[in-house]
Amino acid sequence: MTPLSEEMVRLGSTRSVIRELFEFGARRSAEIGAENVFDFSLGNPSAPPPRIVTETAAELLSTCDPAALHSYTSAQGDASVRAAIARDLTARFSLPYSPDDLYLTMGAAAALCCAFKALTCPGDSFVVLAPYFPEYQVFLQAAGAKMTVVPPRTRDFQIDLDALDRAIDAHTKGVVVNSPNNPSGAVYSPETCKQLADLLTAKSEAYGHPIWLLSDEPYREIVYPGAEVPWLPALYRDTLVCYSYSKSLSIPGDRFGYLLIPPASPDAKRLSFAVAGAARSLGYVCAPTFFQRIMERCTGYTADLSVYAKNRDLLLEAFRSYGYSCVPPQGAFYLFPRTLEEDDGAFCERARKFDLLLVPGSSFGCPGHMRISYCVPTERILRSLPAFQALAQTYL
């Protein structure tokens, strides 16, 4: 056996729980028909992209010099595209952003990888808050950083600030937050965000270096009545926003997003260089030019996201009557109820017998829960309800 990078072999061959569910779903679909398999495992948006995306794409193809649509741009992205996004952010969040503050990336995953790699010095660690997106671990390890997990506050999935306080130490380079949250659907309240900012300010002073706040916010625009998503850079200066258009515009395959670097930080210039260096060493070259051009005109728009509110309400109402206990999601498109037995793996295994494909909370550092991705056709929700009810009855 030839020596390869065993770490990479392991990373590539470890089937994620979600991948396994996907393959189980494919097999069952062949047996009983796709409409009878209730796949709630994937975060692939079900709302179609808005017409403006398709129309802008078609118009660019028919009116622009193809060279302008398909050439390289500078590594951080075309200046006029960055200007359009900066104008939109300035208008929405009342902070003065310039094109220099933006580095266009291939989605939020790339933005996170660049940020981690730009920030990490030997011995550094980042704090993540359970439940958390499992790829954080992969990206942090690739950057050479350690990951410290703050346990979940399961009564409301807000931040357990005391636990976060205890988790930060002299080696902490940053804290990663994701609100609206995958998988809990929590939106951190303005009070939580204010307390978070105060805590990070105090810790930065105590340790004599900034504790960076990485705000991973692909779900920013998916938020339900009564909730609002505070703009963290307005509360805490040293915030890096990692954004993706995947969910707001329903274009996850197009791989487009950005990293916003805090212009008021005294380290902004060096940090921009470090991000550029990280993107270079990761082989990114530039974000896809055609989609840069599309976003120049479409940033600030969203798909019609109303289907998610409808799906959420249907599930919440039915689940209450079936006896599932759940913190109502305030954003994103995930429901994260308690499982009806402690072992969430065993619960989700049993759910498969009802052709319900659910992801155990353990995958997100939060056992005893299940993630239900309701970014699916409403039809699937309706057809699945008897299965959820029957599953609950096996626990009576």
Add this chain to the structure above:
Amino acid sequence: MTPLSEEMVRLGSTRSVIRELFEFGARRSAEIGAENVFDFSLGNPSAPPPRIVTETAAELLSTCDPAALHSYTSAQGDASVRAAIARDLTARFSLPYSPDDLYLTMGAAAALCCAFKALTCPGDSFVVLAPYFPEYQVFLQAAGAKMTVVPPRTRDFQIDLDALDRAIDAHTKGVVVNSPNNPSGAVYSPETCKQLADLLTAKSEAYGHPIWLLSDEPYREIVYPGAEVPWLPALYRDTLVCYSYSKSLSIPGDRFGYLLIPPASPDAKRLSFAVAGAARSLGYVCAPTFFQRIMERCTGYTADLSVYAKNRDLLLEAFRSYGYSCVPPQGAFYLFPRTLEEDDGAFCERARKFDLLLVPGSSFGCPGHMRISYCVPTERILRSLPAFQALAQTYL
């Protein structure tokens, strides 16, 4: 000053020679008009993309379910897209390829990064042949591998096989080749390729493990009459092909290519896992779906590349009469003449006085030469000739 990753700060702030030339060119263009600045520094294709790319894009937009164009695909790429590319490769190169042998990437840079990271164990090194693409160094360092450079054979820019023989040792994990070559324009002859394969076979046996051949071939389709580009996997089993559609279809901004993993290698399965793991740890998620769909129909096509032959012939003929000495390029779109003084940096600096923007060969590990990217409008070539002549006369 806050500690950031100093390696990334350095990588992002070190201005490459090409970047400096770009900015000099922008300043001079403002002063004397862009038409009077003879920028030969960039490898941005000047041939427009073929109509089939634009037409396919427009047709997909008007006929396909947007979800199919913008959703995630599996990490290695959509199976039917990989099948289309595998069929094309099988038809062209008479080896039986399957979709499983392909990993779709965001261009050749991403393919190289994934390959290096998948293969590298601690202590490994890769051999590159001067003149070489300078980003190899960046990508190898990111993967944790050392780089060993074989000096150039400047009389014809074929491989110096004796020097390569001496450069390979027990730590050598692979050899990187790039034919047609950037910056020399050389195409390795069938004899050279055969000898390379024999050498690598012997070395693999001697060291008891495969020496992988990484064939970086974005210029495969840009080749002039009389030359042919041998298909290296047919000569040497353990070849990984890193391909990009950037140059053949003139779509460098679209970031699309693939890594071809040798199906006959006993390590193929583990290597595929390792590549998937590397792509995951680099934050790639999947190659852009819309361009996957376009390439499903456009793979095997090229832009009208005839402009490059025309530009090449114009330059070669003029250069002969001006007294520049040059190995005629057989492929790609770069001329790599000797500079008229030993110090190629000083020569290119002097060329700037004639508003000629040329890249010193030292950037590619080959001092005493200059790279002229002739992927420019023919008009620019014609207008620049008096400047090249005047520059030569300063050395009489």
